[in-house]
Amino acid sequence: MKHLTKITAASLVLLFGAALSYAAPASENWENHCTKCHGADGKGQTKVGKKLQLKDYTDAKVQAEMKDDEIINVIAQGITDKAGKEKMKAYKPELSDDEIKDLLAYVRKLKA
Numbered sequence: 001m002k003h004l005t006k007i008t009a010a011s012l013v014l015l016f017g018a019a020l021s022y023a024a025p026a027s028e029n030w031e032n033h034c035t036k037c038h039g040a041d042g043k044g045q046t047k048v049g050k051k052l053q054l055k056d057y058t059d060a061k062v063q064a065e066m067k068d069d070e071i072i073n074v075i076a077q078g079i080t081d082k083a084g085k086e087k088m089k090a091y092k093p094e095l096s097d098d099e100i101k102d103l104l105a106y107v108r109k110l111k112a
Ligand code: HEC
Pocket: 029, 030, 033, 034, 035, 036, 037, 038, 048, 052, 053, 054, 055, 066, 067, 070, 071, 074, 075, 079, 087, 088, 089, 091, 103, 107
């Protein structure tokens, strides 16, 4: 019995560790956090996206204008307009650095 308790405790630690280090795949994060505005295809043709006049991320020209570190910064820190109103929120509190990097790669792959 004592033995069993030890094993149970050990597996709990393992399980907990796995849960903490869980990183959602970029496609899942894109779907959950980004498509509402940018659209599943990244064209920004959603109701909110049209209102915000989002750029079309399938457009090679738009992609060329964006720098990698800019994209990372935007996802991590968000965007506010000149009046300080939030246009896109900061995802740093919810997403790990790796998840943000994966999203950068995901956004790059939206290019048609
Ligand atoms: C509430 C709507 C909204 C959501 C949700 C949202 N964004 Fe944005 N995003 C914006 C706005 C507004 C801009 C600025 C306008 C533009 O660049 O087209 C922007 C800009 C960007 C840019 C362009 C940065 C640049 O350098 O021009 C990228 C890349 C981006 N968002 C990625 C994401 C990702 C990835 C997510 C999900 C984690 C996300 N966005 C979620 C509204 C949103």
